[in-house]
Amino acid sequence: MSLSEDIKDFGLDLGYSKVGITTADSFPTYIAELNSRRDMYRWYIESNFQPITGANPKSIMPSAKSIIAVVYDASKEAFPEKLVGKIGRLYQARCYLTPRDRINGARRQLMREFLERNGCNVAQRLVVPERLSAARAGVVTYGKNTFAFADGIGSFILMTAFVVNVELDYDKPTLEEKCPPNCTACIDACPTGALYEPLKMDPRRCIAFNTFMAQDNYPGGVTSYIPPDIREKMGTWIHGCDICQEVCPRNQKRLKAKLPQNEFLIKVAQDFELTKLLNLSDEFYAKRVQPLMYNYIRDKKYFQRNAAIALGNTGDPAFIPDLAQAMQDPEELVRGYAAWALGKIGGSQARQVLEASLARETAQSARKEIEVALAAD
Numbered sequence: 001m002s003l004s005e006d007i008k009d010f011g012l013d014l015g016y017s018k019v020g021i022t023t024a025d026s027f028p029t030y031i032a033e034l035n036s037r038r039d040m041y042r043w044y045i046e047s048n049f050q051p052i053t054g055a056n057p058k059s060i061m062p063s064a065k066s067i068i069a070v071v072y073d074a075s076k077e078a079f080p081e082k083l084v085g086k087i088g089r090l091y092q093a094r095c096y097l098t099p100r101d102r103i104n105g106a107r108r109q110l111m112r113e114f115l116e117r118n119g120c121n122v123a124q125r126l127v128v129p130e131r132l133s134a135a136r137a138g139v140v141t142y143g144k145n146t147f148a149f150a151d152g153i154g155s156f157i158l159m160t161a162f163v164v165n166v167e168l169d170y171d172k173p174t175l176e177e178k179c180p181p182n183c184t185a186c187i188d189a190c191p192t193g194a195l196y197e198p199l200k201m202d203p204r205r206c207i208a209f210n211t212f213m214a215q216d217n218y219p220g221g222v223t224s225y226i227p228p229d230i231r232e233k234m235g236t237w238i239h240g241c242d243i244c245q246e247v248c249p250r251n252q253k254r255l256k257a258k259l260p261q262n263e264f265l266i267k268v269a270q271d272f273e274l275t276k277l278l279n280l281s282d283e284f285y286a287k288r289v290q291p292l293m294y295n296y297i298r299d300k301k302y303f304q305r306n307a308a309i310a311l312g313n314t315g316d317p318a319f320i321p322d323l324a325q326a327m328q329d330p331e332e333l334v335r336g337y338a339a340w341a342l343g344k345i346g347g348s349q350a351r352q353v354l355e356a357s358l359a360r361e362t363a364q365s366a367r368k369e370i371e372v373a374l375a376a377d
């Protein structure tokens with residue numbers, strides 16, 4: 001058996017659903033696309049991921065010859081109903097930035113060690129375009145919603161790419177969009193207009209981006225501020241957004257399938273309440289939030305902000321006491337967004353809380369949010 005076959009067998013045995021191999025040649029169309037939309041992607045281009053450099057793997061690793069693209073099926077098991085509409089389904093796989101002592105971090109590490117044992121030098125910290133690598137390695141195609149789809153699975157997948165210095169057998173690329181010709185369901189369903197044409201998304205308008213990338217001290221001018229017109233459309237999403245994948249006919253088979261339950265997720269979901277995220281204790285954060293979402297969100301105050309927006313969008317006065325408590329939170333970000341939520345819910349009880357808060361508020365950003373909320377009521 002060839003090394004290429006050995007690698008594929010090992011990857012499948014580890015639990016990846018697809019393994020494909022492509023060359024380590026550069027990705028010129030990707031580089032051109034990022035450069036042509038610098039205003040939308042400045043936060044990414046200027047980030048530590050260095051995507052433009054990574055799209056030319058040999059510029060970082062001159063000996064690079066091959067990219068091994070693996071696909072992990074993140075929808076093998078049922079997603080607890082309580083988390084639907086709040087957390088993107090991909091996070092059920094706990095795959096993003098997983099530490100090595102949890103299963104998905106260990107799987108990546110085992111793959112890397114296998115490659116090294118078999119004479120491959122594996123690039124460290126080289127971020128190649130993962131969707132494009134997987135399509136060039138023949139294991140995914142594209143959807144107009146910009147997601148990659150794996151045959152027999154759908155788009156709830158996670159892709160990882162390993163760049164190695166060994167020449168391997170290359171798979172036939174599947175660099176194509178495979179949607180039904182007249183389907184635009186994803187574009188029509190996107191609440192913010194982030195999907196503005198087939199295969200084009202403006203991340204700054206995407207709910208998912210705003211839930212986890214809108215943080216202070218990010219590159220490219222990104223801050224923790226979420227514009228009010230986006231907040232209104234975020235519904236109850238606090239991490240990710242599945243709308244353009246949920247409406248997709250290419251995902252229906254999996255979404256409607258009777259899938260096995262995941263006991264860990266059931267346990268996490270049992271007391272997963274937006275109010276607990278809003279007034280987030282260190283214990284709940286450590287026990288419930290972190291194990292589910294090893295992720296881009298670096299500070300619990302951003303979960304609290306997202307929970308405040310979600311509660312505001314419910315319009316339910318039953319949450320006013322929780323929001324009143326959040327108006328006493330040590331973080332001005334949390335107080336500001338709780339004020340927005342109170343303004344969204346409206347009514348005399350919410351107004352009383354806002355007025356009492358304004359009387360003691362000293363932080364400029366929170367004061368501004370309170371004033372806007374009072375003016376709108």
Ligand code: SF4
Pocket residue numbers: 189190191192193194195201205206207208209240241242243244245
């Ligand atoms: S994830 Fe949500 S906001 Fe982002 S493009 Fe899809 S539907 Fe639109």
Ligand code: SF4
Pocket residue numbers: 143144145146178179180183184185186187244247248249250
């Ligand atoms: S909703 Fe339709 S157009 Fe959008 S990705 Fe799915 S199949 Fe393609």
